[in-house]
Every structure is written in structure tokens, then in C-alpha cells.
Amino acid sequence: MLKGILCISGRPGLFRLVNPGKNMLIVESLSTHKRTPAYAHDKVISLADISIYTVEDDVPLGIVLEAVKTKMNGKPVDVKGLGNDAGIRSFFAEVLPDFDDEKVYTNDIRKLLNWYNQLLAAGIDTFVEPEKAEDESKSEEEDKA
16 A cells, blocks of 8 residues: 655655656655656655564564554544653554664654654555455465466
């Protein structure tokens, strides 16, 4: 679900991939719906490619966003209401208890929570693909074989 959602360094907010062009991508802001090009020199990252460090392994961003959604019952997070860095870290420890405290910075957590709010505001509330669809397609492939 996060494959078409992009983060572009130096630009505020999140973007939806509209169309790949020649030597650029056409992207649309999730908040303003304004379309702009993202050129080859821009650092563009798909949210589906981002993961959060944990003590044992990395957890994909979609799973972390789903955990935030579950904790917040699908409502936005009041990032400023969480207070200082310790408050943000304690909230995130409730969402992802085994996150790597040394590798995950408070600014990263703050950015993740802001992304969550932006995705909800844009009407995107499913962050991982349903497991059932994957299981059904695998069983269909096995039936064909």
C-alpha cells in the first residue's frame, strides 16, 4: 500500500507517484494535490522501502504504521502533545517495544508520526497489504501446479 507514496528530500510532505516521465517522476502532493516533477538529482524514497531498526531485525514501515494505527484506534497522533523527546520515545516504545534505542533517533520517530498523520489526512489508512490476498494467490498457484 505504501509503494506509490514517496518522500522527497528537501520538500515538505509526502507525494503520490503519478507517472514516471523521461529523466523524472511526476508526483502529486498528498496535502495540496499539486503535481510537480521530481528529477533524477532529487533523493526520492518510497515509504515501502523504509524500515525501522529493532534489537533483532528491521521492521518495515508499513507494519510500524499499522501498530500506531492500532494504538491510536485509527485517529491522528498529537505529536506536540507527546511533549519532549522522552515522551515521544516512551510513546514509540509502546508501539514498537523492541526498537533499537541507539539507532532510531527522536527526529525519525517524530517524522514517522507526522507521516502517519499525513497519510490519514489523505485518506490512506491501510499501510500493509492484506495477508489474506497473498495467501489466496499462493493457494491458487499451488492448485494450478
